Amino acid sequence: MTADEQPATLLDVRDLHVEFRTRDGVAKAVGGVSYTVEAGQTLAVLGESGSGKSVTAQAVMGILDSPPGFVTGGEVLFRGRDLLRMGEEQRRRVRGAELAMIFQDALSSLNPVMTVGAQLGEMFEVHQGMSRKDARARAVQLMERVRIPAAADRVRDYPHQFSGGMRQRIMIAMALALEPDLIIADEPTTALDVTVQAQVMDLLAELQREFNMGLILITHDLGVVADVADKIAVMYAGRIVETAPVHDLYAAPAHPYTRGLLASIPRLDRKGRELYAIKGLPPNLTDIPSGCPFNPRCPRARDICRTDRPPLFTVAPGRASACHFWKETLDEG
Ligand SMILES: Nc1ncnc2c1ncn2[C@@H]1O[C@H](COP(=O)(O)OP(=O)(O)OP(=O)(O)O)[C@@H](O)[C@H]1O
Ligand code: SF4
Ligand SMILES: [Mg+2]
Numbered sequence: 216m217t218a219d220e221q222p223a224t225l226l227d228v229r230d231l232h233v234e235f236r237t238r239d240g241v242a243k244a245v246g247g248v249s250y251t252v253e254a255g256q257t258l259a260v261l262g263e264s265g266s267g268k269s270v271t272a273q274a275v276m277g278i279l280d281s282p283p284g285f286v287t288g289g290e291v292l293f294r295g296r297d298l299l300r301m302g303e304e305q306r307r308r309v310r311g312a313e314l315a316m317i318f319q320d321a322l323s324s325l326n327p328v329m330t331v332g333a334q335l336g337e338m339f340e341v342h343q344g345m346s347r348k349d350a351r352a353r354a355v356q357l358m359e360r361v362r363i364p365a366a367a368d369r370v371r372d373y374p375h376q377f378s379g380g381m382r383q384r385i386m387i388a389m390a391l392a393l394e395p396d397l398i399i400a401d402e403p404t405t406a407l408d409v410t411v412q413a414q415v416m417d418l419l420a421e422l423q424r425e426f427n428m429g430l431i432l433i434t435h436d437l438g439v440v441a442d443v444a445d446k447i448a449v450m451y452a453g454r455i456v457e458t459a460p461v462h463d464l465y466a467a468p469a470h471p472y473t474r475g476l477l478a479s480i481p482r483l484d485r486k487g488r489e490l491y492a493i494k495g496l497p498p499n500l501t502d503i504p505s506g507c508p509f510n511p512r513c514p515r516a517r518d519i520c521r522t523d524r525p526p527l528f529t530v531a532p533g534r535a536s537a538c539h540f541w542k543e544t545l546d547e548g
Contacts, residue, residue, distance in 0.1 A: 223253060223254050223294075224251050224252070224253055224292075225252050225253060225254055225293065225294060225396050225397050225429040226250075226251065226252040226275070226291070226292070226293055226397055226429060226431075227251045227290075227291075227292040227293075228248060228249055228250050228251070228271070228275060228289070228290070228291050228292075229249050229289055229290040229291075229292065230247050230248070230249055230288060230289040230290070231245055231247070231248045231249070231271060231274060231275075231286070231288070231289035231290075231291065232245055232246060232247055232286065232287045232288035232289055233245035233267075233270050233271070233274050233279065233284055233285065233286050233287065233453075234284070234285055234287050235283045235284050235285075235500075236282065236283050236285065237283050239501060240501035240502075241501060242500040242501050243453055243500050243501075243503060244267050244270045244284070244453050244500055245267045245270055245271050245274065245453045245454075246267075246452070246453040246454045246503070247288075247289075247454060248267070248271050248289075248448075248450070248453070248454065248455055249455070250448050250455065250458065252397060252429040252430075252431060253429060254396065254427055254428070254429055255423075255424070255427040255428070255429065256429055256430070256445045256446070257420075257423065257429075257430040257431075257432055257443055257444045257445050257446075258429075258430070258431050258432070258444065258445070258446055258447070258448060259431075259432045259433075259434060259439075259440040259443075259444035259446070259447045259448070259461070260272075260431060260432070260433045260434075260447075260448050260450060261434060261435060261437060261440060261447055261448070261449050261450065261476070262435065262449055262450035262451055263435060263451070263497050264435065264497075265497055265500070266450040266451055266452060266453065266497065267450055267452075267453040267454075268401070268433045268450055269401055269433065270284065270453075271450075272316070272399045272401055272431065272433060274286050274291070275291050275298070275314075275399065276310060276314065276316050276399060277298060277303075277306045277310065278310075278316075286299060293309065293313070293314060293397070294313075294396070311338065311342060311392075311393055311395070312342055312393045312395065313393075313395050313396050313397070314395055314396070314397050314398075314399070315389075315390035315391070315393070315395040315397075315398050315399075316390065316398070316399045316400075316401065317383075317386050317387060317390045317398060317399070317400040317401065317403045317419075318386065318401055318402075318403075319401055319402040319403065319405050319406055320406060321374070321379070321382035321383050321385065321386045322374060322375070322382060324386060325374040325382065325385065325386070325389075326374070327373065327374055327375060328373070329373070330370065330371050330372060330373055331354075331358070331369070331370065331372060331373070331374060331377070331385050332351055332354045332355070332358075332370030332371055334385075334389065335350075335353075335354035335357055335358070335370075335385070335388060335389060335392060336350035336351045336353070336354045337350070338350075338389065338392040338393060339353050339354075339392065342393055343393075351370065353392075354370055355367050355370050357388040357391065357392060358370060358384075358385070358388060360388065360391070360422075361384040361385070361387050361388045361391075361418060361422075362384065362418065363377075363381055363384055363385070363388075378411075379406060379407050379408075379411065380407055380408075380411035380414065380415055383403060383404065383406075383407060383415050384415065384418065386403070387403075387415070387418065387419060387422065391422060391426070394426060395428065396428060396429060397428060397429040397430070397431070398423070398428055398429070398430050398431070399430075399431040399433070400419060400430065400431070400432050400433065401433045402433055402434055402435075403415065403416075403419065403432075404416055404439070405434075405436075412439075416439055416442075416443060419443075420442075420443045432444060437476060437477065437480050438480055440461060441461060441465060444461045445460065445461060446458065446459065446460050446461055446533070447459060447460075447461050447464050449464075449470065449472065449473050449476070451472050451497070451508060451509055452497055452498050452500065452503055452508040452509075453500060453503075454508065454537065455527065455535075455537070456470050456472050456473070456509065456536070456537045456538070457469055457470040457472070457473045457535065457536045457537070457538075458527075458533075458534065458535050459530070459533070459534040459535075460533055460534070463531070463534060465477070466548070467545050467547075467548045468544065468545070469530045469534065469536035469538065469541045469542075469544055469545040470536045470537065470538045470541065470544060471509065471513050471514060471515050471538060471540075471544055472493070472509050472512075472513070474544060474547075475493035475512075476493070479492055479493065493512055494512055495511060495512040496512075498511070504521075505521065505522065505524070506519070506520050506521040506522050506523055506524055507520045507521075507523075507524060507525050507537070507538070507539070508524075515538075515540055515543075515544065517539075517540075519539055520539060523539070525537045525538055525539045528541055530545065
C-alpha cells in the first residue's frame, strides 16, 4: 500500500437513527450516529449506560428488537453494501460469515442444552457443509486457539460446566469460527473478574491482529480502551459527542463529557488528582434537552448551549467534537 492509499473501509455507518416506540413515548435511542471501521482497526465505543451503544450495534447487526425498536434513517454500508436494504436471508448469510458479535453474557447467548462442541461444530456444518466429524475436529482446534485447556475432552461439556472466563472464550471462538472481517464485542468482559477480564481482552486483541479483523469494542471502561483501541467514539444520549484517535483523546479531550469521563478513572500519570464524578444523570430519551443534550450536566454550559445544538465540529483530521466550546476545552488539556 502506498502512503496516500487509504486502508479498506469495512463498515461505514452513516447518520443512523433508531427509535423505540413505547407506551411512554418515542425514545430516540440513536440520533444520527456515523462511524467507520477499517480492516485491522479497533474502534472503541464508550459512554454511560443507556447512551445507545448496544442499540447502534444491534441495528448494524440486524438484530434489533423490533417492535418496539425501528431504524428510522441512515445507512449501514458493509464493504459498500447497505445492510439495511438487504433481504433477511442475505443478511443472515453476512452475519456470522462476515460480521459476528460477542455479547456480555455468554450463558444467555449459548444454548444450555447443547454441548459446546456441537454448537461450535454447527457453524461449520451449516455455513460450510462440513461433515459432523470434521466439524467436531474444527471445534476442538478453535477451542485450543482460544486456549481452553484440555479442549479435546471439554468439547463434550455443556456451557454451564465452564467458568465465566472460559465461556467468554467459547463466545470468542464462535464469533471467530467463520473468520469474519468484523467483530462487534459488546462489553465482552464486564461480567468477569478483573484478572480474567484482562486475559480475555488480551486474547481478543491478539486474535484480532492475527486475523486482521476490524473490531468494534463497546465498553464503559476507559481503562481497557487505552491498550487496545485505535480510535474512540464517545456516545451521549444517542449521539456521538467526540471521536478521535485514542492517544489524542487521552492527551486532551475536546468535549466536556469526555473530560468528565477521563477524570472519573484512576490514572497513573495523574496521581494525586482527585477523582471526579459527572454530576446528574443522562437525559430521558423521550425528552432530550434542547440545545446541547449535555447542557444540564455541563460545568461549561452557557446560554448558547441551551438553545443551539452543537454539530460535530472538526477539531483536527480524524477528530471531531460536538461542543460549541471545543477549543477552550481542548486547550485546557
Ligand atoms: N427493548 C427496548 N425497549 C425500549 N427501549 C429500549 C429497548 N432497548 C433499548 N432501549 C432504549 O435505548 C436506550 C439505549 O440503550 P442501549 O442498550 O443502547 O444502551 P447502552 O449504551 O448499551 O447501555 P449499557 O452500557 O447499559 O449497555 C435505552 O436507554 C432505552 O431508552
Ligand atoms: S456545547 Fe455547551 S453544554 Fe454542550 S458540552 Fe459544550 S460547553 Fe457543555
Ligand atoms: Mg449496552
